[in-house]
Amino acid sequence: MSGNKEAVFLKQLNQNLGIAYKACRVYFHDEEVRKDAMQEMIYQLWRSFDSYGGKSKFSTWMYSVCINTAIKYKKTIAGKEKVETLSRDHLEVSTHVPDQPVQDREEAVNALYKAISTLSSLNKAIVLLYLEEMTYEEIAAIVGISKSNVSVRLVRIKRALEVKLKNDKNL
Known part of the structure; x- marks a missing residue:
């Protein structure tokens, strides 16, 4: 095991550790x-580091490994999903209201995460990557579907989230 390989891995990992936190x-x-x-x-990142050939950005490769690991890990445990603070201006399900008190914004964000947690594993990955402002091409490469499928899924996901959030407010 090369010390240089380990140093390169640790440097890249530390620069992109937020990816793993977000996936978790x-x-x-x-x-x-x-x-x-x-x-x-x-x-899993360390184990598969030799397979990273630099054909894509390290962060793109790391997203792929982290999401796949999360999905596989989830299948092996009885744990439940949790999401906390994501936002993206383009998401039609907006949680940002300018004059809204902090507590109300936190409740809105928590409601969004709760709605996201009901999605399938693939749709969660797509939303996570979309909220990270990745392009449709990058999302497609990470999750292994076509760019047009990403587009179609995002439209459906947004609609589903809007319905879930509206229904939760009516309860």
Whole structure:
């Protein structure tokens, strides 16, 4: 095991560690499960580091590994999904109201995460990447579907989230 390889890996990992945190927040409710999933992601990143050939950005490759690890890990445990604070201006389900008190904004964001947590694993990945402002091409490459399928899914996901949020307000 080369010391240089390890140094390169650690540098890249530290620069992009937020990716693993976000994937954990999207897929797991329980904090202990998130910590375990994070360890598994780091292990899988290290284990597959030799396969990263620099054909894409490190962050794109890391998203792919982290999302796939989260999905596989989720299948092996009974943990529940949890999401916390995502936002993107282009998401029609807006949680940002300028004069809204902080507590109300937090409740709106939590409601959005709750709605996202009901999505399928693939749709959660698509939303996470979309909220990270990745292009449709980048999302398609990471999740393994076509660019047009990403577009269609995002339209359906947005509609589904709008309905879920509207229904939650009516309860």
